[in-house]
Amino acid sequence: MQFGGLTAVSELALQVMPGEIIGLIGPNGAGKTTVFNMITGVYTPTRGKIYYKGQDITGMKPDRITSLGIARTFQNIRLFESMSVLENVMISKHVRLKACLAEAVLGLPRYTRSRQAQKEECIELLKKVELEDVINEPAVSLPYGKQRRLEIVRALATSPELLLLDEPAAGMNPNESIELMQFINRIRDEFDITVLMIEHHMEVIMGICERIYVLDYGMTLAQGNPEQIQNNEKVIEAYLGVVDLDA
Amino acid sequence: MDDRLKTKFILNVVLLLAVALLIYWGQDNLNNFQIRILNLAGIFAILGVSLNLVLGFTGMFSLGHAGFMCIGAYTTAILTMSPRSKEIIYFMEPINPVLANIQWPVLPAIILGGIMAAVFGFLIGFPALRLRDDYLAIATLGFSEIIRIVVTNTITITNGALGLKNIPSIKSLWVYWLATILTILIIKRILNSSWGYAFKAIRDNEIAAEAMGINIFKHKLLSFTIGAFFAGLAGALMAHLITSVDPTMFRFLFTFQILLIVVMGGMGSISGSVVAALIVTIGMEVLRIVEQPMNLFGVLSIPGLPGMRMVIFSILLLLVILFYRQGLMGTREFNWDWLINKLSTFKLRKRGEAA
Numbered sequence: 231m232q233f234g235g236l237t238a239v240s241e242l243a244l245q246v247m248p249g250e251i252i253g254l255i256g257p258n259g260a261g262k263t264t265v266f267n268m269i270t271g272v273y274t275p276t277r278g279k280i281y282y283k284g285q286d287i288t289g290m291k292p293d294r295i296t297s298l299g300i301a302r303t304f305q306n307i308r309l310f311e312s313m314s315v316l317e318n319v320m321i322s323k324h325v326r327l328k329a330c331l332a333e334a335v336l337g338l339p340r341y342t343r344s345r346q347a348q349k350e351e352c353i354e355l356l357k358k359v360e361l362e363d364v365i366n367e368p369a370v371s372l373p374y375g376k377q378r379r380l381e382i383v384r385a386l387a388t389s390p391e392l393l394l395l396d397e398p399a400a401g402m403n404p405n406e407s408i409e410l411m412q413f414i415n416r417i418r419d420e421f422d423i424t425v426l427m428i429e430h431h432m433e434v435i436m437g438i439c440e441r442i443y444v445l446d447y448g449m450t451l452a453q454g455n456p457e458q459i460q461n462n463e464k465v466i467e468a469y470l471g472v473v474d475l476d477a
Numbered sequence: 478m479d480d481r482l483k484t485k486f487i488l489n490v491v492l493l494l495a496v497a498l499l500i501y502w503g504q505d506n507l508n509n510f511q512i513r514i515l516n517l518a519g520i521f522a523i524l525g526v527s528l529n530l531v532l533g534f535t536g537m538f539s540l541g542h543a544g545f546m547c548i549g550a551y552t553t554a555i556l557t558m559s560p561r562s563k564e565i566i567y568f569m570e571p572i573n574p575v576l577a578n579i580q581w582p583v584l585p586a587i588i589l590g591g592i593m594a595a596v597f598g599f600l601i602g603f604p605a606l607r608l609r610d611d612y613l614a615i616a617t618l619g620f621s622e623i624i625r626i627v628v629t630n631t632i633t634i635t636n637g638a639l640g641l642k643n644i645p646s647i648k649s650l651w652v653y654w655l656a657t658i659l660t661i662l663i664i665k666r667i668l669n670s671s672w673g674y675a676f677k678a679i680r681d682n683e684i685a686a687e688a689m690g691i692n693i694f695k696h697k698l699l700s701f702t703i704g705a706f707f708a709g710l711a712g713a714l715m716a717h718l719i720t721s722v723d724p725t726m727f728r729f730l731f732t733f734q735i736l737l738i739v740v741m742g743g744m745g746s747i748s749g750s751v752v753a754a755l756i757v758t759i760g761m762e763v764l765r766i767v768e769q770p771m772n773l774f775g776v777l778s779i780p781g782l783p784g785m786r787m788v789i790f791s792i793l794l795l796l797v798i799l800f801y802r803q804g805l806m807g808t809r810e811f812n813w814d815w816l817i818n819k820l821s822t823f824k825l826r827k828r829g830e831a832a
């Protein structure tokens with residue numbers, strides 16, 4: 231991926247297997263979010279291909295990619311500010327509505343039934359993640375941690391098979407981070423999804439990821455399980471800088 | 478909860494009946510001039526509400542409303558004028574023979590006016606909606622002017638700059654306000670549907686909306702086309718109210734008048750647009766006094782200045798922008814909940830006092 235003369239990401243071979251929780255780490259500006267933006271169609275890679283379940287999805291529009299089963303959250307929370315918690319989640323169901331606009335305006339049963347079913351589904355989903363007590367609150371009035379969780383739920387509501395989380399633990403204290411780890415583990419099992427996450431909290435990454443990719447200057451620096459990554463010299467170098475022993 | 482829905486339903490019916498009663502009363506007791514102003518207010522309410530759908534709810538800064546009105550107005554005018562008056566009016570160049578002998582009833586002509594505007598809205602939206610914010614505003618403004626200029630120059634169809642006269646006149650309050658109420662109801666239902674929320678999602682955060690699977694372009698185009706349809710409808714109604722149309726009526730200043738209504742009423746509030754439409758239209762007539770020669774206590778005498786009311790409206794808009802940026806209603810809507818809550822706390826308090 232190039233922006234003008236700047237190469238943001240190159241030589242990345244990322245492979246995700248069903249059911250895995252994969253971590254994507256790297257110093258600031260390494261190109262992690264760019265990778266997400268390429269996968270979800272926000273950017274079209276200048277070179278290279280992205281395959282999802284054997285299908286070439288390079289350059290597809292974001293909404294198309296979502297409908298194929300890839301959902302994401304954002305680094306800086308992007309909730310729909312004018313809407314309640316439930317309405318935020320229901321937006322994800324809009325494309326699956328089995329009726330047309332005219333039916334909605336006339337209030338025909340096919341629309342009302344479909345919409346009602348979606349509403350129940352969303353309430354069910356919110357119950358599963360313990361947000362049912364704030365269903366009708368404005369989304370922006372929630373505390374930070376719950377907003378993060380709502381973003382994940384909203385992504386889950388699109389019925390994804392692959393969930394991309396962009397720094398879900400950003401700004402969280404250790405307690406909240408542990409809670410989040412358990413939460414991610416739980417939704418992986420409960421919804422039978424694959425998770426690819428960017429994170430800076432090492433305890434979170436090391437705690438739940440089965441495999442980790444390390445990105446630096448847009449290139450894969452290392453990959454492997456948490457233990458291998460922790461002992462990898464190149465990774466330590468990238469994060470801590472080179473220690474010149476002679477000095 | 479169910480009880481509350483029932484109460485709301487009854488209140489809605491009561492409100493509609495009250496409006497119907499008012500119209501019934503007005504039809505008999507107001508003079509022609511007053512009825513005309515109220516009808517114009519209805520048309521502006523349609524315009525305000527439809528621009529609000531595009532601007533306030535979908536977040537597209539479109540300034541093409543005058544152009545769509547123009548299409549609606551000309552469509553209904555050409556279709557409903559009698560063949561005889563067409564022969565008289567098109568004296569520069571004879572009318573296109575295909576159109577010469579058409580005379581439709583008014584209702585289908587008005588609806589076709591809306592549909593034609595929607596078709597143009599769709600065609601214009603295709604290239605223009607790839608733009609955003611100010612760029613979209615400039616593009617739609619340009620398209621609206623193009624429509625006007627094309628209308629000025631297709632003389633065999635539109636009679637060019639001379640305009641059209643003798644369009645069948647409709648005077649009844651019922652027609653205009655029925656159209657207004659229907660428009661409000663339809664747009665309200667659209668906004669409360671899944672599509673309405675999709676529009677609002679696009680306005681709130683386009684990137685997130687797209688990531689949730691919403692096809693941005695399709696929804697923007699849908700909202701834009703619906704807005705154009707109702708603008709066309711309003712234009713058609715206006716043609717029958719004024720009974721004559723000419724291209725200068727639909728200059729872009731007209732769009733700003735609609736924009737004034739939307740901003741004053743609150744971007745994202747249907748009820749706000751309706752209230753503002755009434756205020757602006759009626760105010761526009763009431764304020765005609767300031768254009769007359771004035772003599773302030775013998776100290777200062779001002780000769781009659783045409784355009785003085787626009788100054789007052791400009792100041793009003795300035796004040797709204799400076800001190801009340803949300804407009805009259807902000808994004809709130811007129812809502813029975815407020816009234817019901819007030820009443821129930823009142824009831825509770827009474828009961829408390831009794832006990």
